[in-house]
Amino acid sequence: MSTGMNIKITRNPNPSTPPAGDYGFGQIFTPHMFIMDYKNGAWADPRIVPYGPFSLDPAAKVLHYGQEIFEGMKAYKNSDDGSVHMFRPDKNIRRFNISCGRMCMPEVDSDVFMKALDLLIDVDREWVPESPDALYIRPTMISTQTGLGVKASTDYIFYVIIGPVGSYFAGGINPLKLRVEEKFVRSAPGGTGFAKTGGNYAAAMLPIQEAQGAGYDNIIWLDAREMKYVEEMGAMNIMFVYDDKIITAPAGDTILDGVTRDSVGVLLKDMELNWVEEHPVIAQIIEDMHSGKLKEVFACGTAAVVTPVGVMHYQGEDHQVADGNEGPLTLRLRQDLCGIHDGNSELHPEWVHKVPVK
Numbered sequence: 001m002s003t004g005m006n007i008k009i010t011r012n013p014n015p016s017t018p019p020a021g022d023y024g025f026g027q028i029f030t031p032h033m034f035i036m037d038y039k040n041g042a043w044a045d046p047r048i049v050p051y052g053p054f055s056l057d058p059a060a061k062v063l064h065y066g067q068e069i070f071e072g073m074k075a076y077k078n079s080d081d082g083s084v085h086m087f088r089p090d091k092n093i094r095r096f097n098i099s100c101g102r103m104c105m106p107e108v109d110s111d112v113f114m115k116a117l118d119l120l121i122d123v124d125r126e127w128v129p130e131s132p133d134a135l136y137i138r139p140t141m142i143s144t145q146t147g148l149g150v151k152a153s154t155d156y157i158f159y160v161i162i163g164p165v166g167s168y169f170a171g172g173i174n175p176l177k178l179r180v181e182e183k184f185v186r187s188a189p190g191g192t193g194f195a196k197t198g199g200n201y202a203a204a205m206l207p208i209q210e211a212q213g214a215g216y217d218n219i220i221w222l223d224a225r226e227m228k229y230v231e232e233m234g235a236m237n238i239m240f241v242y243d244d245k246i247i248t249a250p251a252g253d254t255i256l257d258g259v260t261r262d263s264v265g266v267l268l269k270d271m272e273l274n275w276v277e278e279h280p281v282i283a284q285i286i287e288d289m290h291s292g293k294l295k296e297v298f299a300c301g302t303a304a305v306v307t308p309v310g311v312m313h314y315q316g317e318d319h320q321v322a323d324g325n326e327g328p329l330t331l332r333l334r335q336d337l338c339g340i341h342d343g344n345s346e347l348h349p350e351w352v353h354k355v356p357v358k
């Protein structure tokens with residue numbers, strides 16, 4: 001498919017207007033969406049249409065075998081000139097196509113993908129909220145072939161829905177209270193951990209629900225083989241700050257390689273700090289919390305940017321990180337990244353993609 005491929009726009013005859021108040025997360029969608037169909041071995045008919053439900057055969061493969069993938073990214077409005085920009089969309093597009101490979105699904109041409117995002121956001125531009133709120137972008141692919149054979153589908157729909165979301169920090173910065181998950185695992189070597197596919201999230205619901213029922217915000221996943229090394233969190237990566245290094249799990253096949261994770265790594269190297277991708281040993285982390293060697297722990301991801309971790313529960317006990325409050329490096333990284341998102345920073349202008357006005 002060439003970039004010149006025309007995206008047809010059918011305007012919503014009754015578009016709603018953005019509601020006032022707190023948007024929450026993933027509850028509100030704009031009046032339009034992008035859709036494209038895969039049939040007979042090719043993508044066809046890219047179009048922007050009024051937001052609305054699909055009709056799917058009850059035997060569609062996605063409903064039985066979960067052959068689906070998605071992405072999560074944001075667009076932000078600049079407070080000075082009202083321009084709208086996305087943060088490193090090329091990274092999400094690349095990760096989407098990596099997920100395609102693992103889930104036996106057809107890739108989407110990166111230029112077509114980018115053009116779809118640009119056009120859709122431009123059509124619903126008035127829905128991009130004032131910063132620190134943002135427009136959440138959810139590109140998704142589902143398998144639609146009818147039939148119960150356990151085999152990759154021949155037909156797919158790629159679609160993008162968007163909607164305003166509130167700032168994660170509206171209520172202030174509350175350091176996270178996390179439970180290290182000691183019974184369930186998220187992903188195993190050779191599995192689908194590095195792909196952004198729904199099954200990974202479905203399998204995480206029970207452990208997260210149990211941890212939340214016990215009073216924790218989320219969980220920390222350990223490796224499946226030995227339950228010894230920290231991997232990541234429910235929907236964020238995690239980093240551990242020492243005087244001489246900041247460590248995080250390497251991006252192998254068992255964790256989702258976060259765009260925020262990569263960006264934090266670059267910012268830390270810019271600061272001439274020693275960012276190391278090595279397997280954090282949970283027992284050592286806990287020991288270093290008690291000895292005071294571990295200075296800060298933070299989670300990072302599109303939703304919460306960079307957020308401090310105050311408590312980690314492991315082997316029956318709560319363990320506090322330093323004084324339990326946000327540390328200076330966590331704060332600085334969040335400020336730097338939020339400045340780049342808002343278009344108010346001189347750091348890494350190459351990470352900002354301005355959505356063109358048609």
Ligand SMILES: Cc1ncc(COP(=O)(O)O)c(C=O)c1O
Nearest residue numbers: 235236237256258259260301302
């Ligand atoms: C399992 C998981 N890990 C990490 C992340 C962080 O990735 P990113 O920084 O690209 O949002 C996410 C969020 O998408 C996630 O779902």
